[in-house]
Amino acid sequence: MKSRASAVQQEIKQSRPFANREQEAIVALLRTTDVLRRHLSSVVDPHGITLQQYNVLRILRGAGGALPTMEIGERMIEEAPGVTRMLDRLEKKNLVKRTRQSTDRRQVQCAITKEGLRLVEALDAPVNDADLAALAGLSPEQLDGFIRSLDAVRAACAA
Amino acid sequence: MKSRASAVQQEIKQSRPFANREQEAIVALLRTTDVLRRHLSSVVDPHGITLQQYNVLRILRGAGGALPTMEIGERMIEEAPGVTRMLDRLEKKNLVKRTRQSTDRRQVQCAITKEGLRLVEALDAPVNDADLAALAGLSPEQLDGFIRSLDAVRAACAA
DNA sequence: AGTGAATACTTGACTAGTCAACCATTCGGT
DNA sequence: ACCGAATGGTTGACTAGTCAAGTATTCACT
DSSP states (O other): OTTSOOHHHHHHTOSSOOSSHHHHHHHHHHHHHHHHHHHHHHHHGGGTOOHHHHHHHHHHHHHSSOEEHHHHHHHHTOOHHHHHHHHHHHHHTTSEEEEEOSSSTTOEEEEEOHHHHHHHHHHHHHHHHHHHHHTTTSOHHHHHHHHHHHHHHHHHHHO | OTTSOOHHHHHHTOSSOOSSHHHHHHHHHHHHHHHHHHHHHHHHGGGTOOHHHHHHHHHHHHHSSOEEHHHHHHHHTOOHHHHHHHHHHHHHTTSEEEEEOSSSTTOEEEEEOHHHHHHHHHHHHHHHHHHHHHTTTSOHHHHHHHHHHHHHHHHHHHO
16 A cells, blocks of 8 residues: 555656655645536536636526625635626626616626526536536545535635 | 534525535535635745646656656646647746657657756745645544545546 | 725736647558 | 558637726715
């Protein structure tokens, strides 16, 4: 066991082993998310939408109503400029509608359209299937531990 | 416990709870990597280099010698065009040197320069510190389980 | 009421990643 | 030796994310 190269190390074909277990975990985390993103994209892309666009639409649906641009940015952990341009693209596809609010004319209220809603709903099942498939290798206990670990990493990075 | 909203759910302020534990794990994974990437970028960026550029330099150092463009792409899990342009930028900064090989004139051999090597070495300690900090909240056993889980997810997505 | 700071975006310029199309070189089979 | 296919890369066009700078509106305070 000790002598066998780890899964990640084989994948990156690095000659020297990892200096420590933490470094290995970081590389594994970055690579895994890369692979997962591709996995999910392959489900969403055929519907004429990108994974990020799907993500925004799901946020808007989950919000239950309109959200200002910056609020969307906070939920996506993304700066405002990126959100503005995402919304530009979504509006061009008629999946989102933007209106300036009269109470505070600085804000732009963003809402998902019926067409957008229909699209997200059509993707619910296939995306959930893909989620399940990605985690099929983990037992319920492993899954719990996994989520806890991720929470801990997020907390540590934020600190 | 059952009644309290999960960490991720609070963060995204979604009104409805996750349909299942797997969905929660997927969102947690995507968000965690996002946060981690920012965390690491903040260490690397001040040295005038991006996280991806650092990644390429580390691959080249780890290889011990020159690598053809496509080989770099495989280790980064990235398509060739992106790699070509990355190398363009790195070459402009004199951190990488490219030469066409005489044995197979289609290939472009890429090697890290002395300047590049010096830069990566200067980043070794701070990056390792950041890695350790990000995972400081996990016990050694948790860390092992975490890596195993990531390996399993990667395997499932590849399948 | 009036000015200066804060808020909510928007725009420009750049890094990065993807797909499709393209060129050059090499390989395989006859 | 030669022609078609495969390999290795580059270029163009697009999505996406970041920072810096700009605009419009609102707030806070005298």
